[in-house]
Amino acid sequence: MVRLDRLIEELVTANRILAREGVVDSFGHVSVRHPDNPQLYLLSCSRAPDCIENDDIMAFALDGAPVDARGRAPYLERFIHGALYEARPDVTSVVHNHSESVIPFGVTGRKIKPIFHLGAGIGKDVPVWDSHDHFGDTALLVESMEMGRDLAKLIGAGATALMRGHGATVASKSIRQAVFISVYLEVNARLQKQAMEMGEVKFLTAGEVDKVASRTGPYGINRAWENWCRRAGRSFEADEA
Ligand SMILES: [Zn+2]
Numbered sequence: 001m002v003r004l005d006r007l008i009e010e011l012v013t014a015n016r017i018l019a020r021e022g023v024v025d026s027f028g029h030v031s032v033r034h035p036d037n038p039q040l041y042l043l044s045c046s047r048a049p050d051c052i053e054n055d056d057i058m059a060f061a062l063d064g065a066p067v068d069a070r071g072r073a074p075y076l077e078r079f080i081h082g083a084l085y086e087a088r089p090d091v092t093s094v095v096h097n098h099s100e101s102v103i104p105f106g107v108t109g110r111k112i113k114p115i116f117h118l119g120a121g122i123g124k125d126v127p128v129w130d131s132h133d134h135f136g137d138t139a140l141l142v143e144s145m146e147m148g149r150d151l152a153k154l155i156g157a158g159a160t161a162l163m164r165g166h167g168a169t170v171a172s173k174s175i176r177q178a179v180f181i182s183v184y185l186e187v188n189a190r191l192q193k194q195a196m197e198m199g200e201v202k203f204l205t206a207g208e209v210d211k212v213a214s215r216t217g218p219y220g221i222n223r224a225w226e227n228w229c230r231r232a233g234r235s236f237e238a239d240e241a
Helices: 003-022 081-087 102-109 118-121 133-134 145-155 175-198 206-215 218-232
Strands: 029-033 038-044 057-061 093-097 159-164 167-172
Touching: 003 029, 003 038, 003 057, 003 093, 003 175, 003 218, 029 081, 029 175, 057 081, 081 093, 081 145, 081 167, 093 175, 102 159, 102 167, 102 175, 118 175, 118 206, 133 145, 133 206, 145 159, 145 167, 167 175, 175 218
Parallel strands: none
Antiparallel strands: 029 038, 029 093, 038 057, 093 167, 159 167
């Protein structure tokens, strides 16, 4: 129970950090796989991330069915999370956002690529999921498992996908990693746009992305997390994992 309580606390902190760092606004969400049952995940009820409290966190089956709703309304797009947990046993946390600077890269055909070391976590090849390809005219929201699975298929073994005219989704092995990638996906998009305006861009090489990935661990993540916790007014605990 202590483990679950701590994880819920961490999930609330992740929501507040994503809001404070400008990755989510009134929309967007972050989930974590249930520590005691891999067929469940934890996600807030439908609320702006900066407003989320511990009691807002609900458990869902992978198909998106709430375990004990107690009158709380779930997010419409929760299927993104379940579909990724279903497809990827290695994934423990998922962030879905409408991070502003990434939107242009989802609609122009200009690929987003790691432009600096902290952006390496987005991956060497970030695909763009276009809901129109298989679902035609929709409200662009991922409102079914069918759509969630289609998105998960495109992400494959990767960490990140952009979503045309909508946002981005990040899948990773921990809440902190997923938040870290999401924050630097937004920063990378901003910097890449600036660099492209200046001229030819030399992106990180595939080998450089691998080297950065091999060195990304608690040393750097804890340092960022402590800083982000302070900025978001949340207490910090170092993570050994
Ligand atoms: Zn969305």
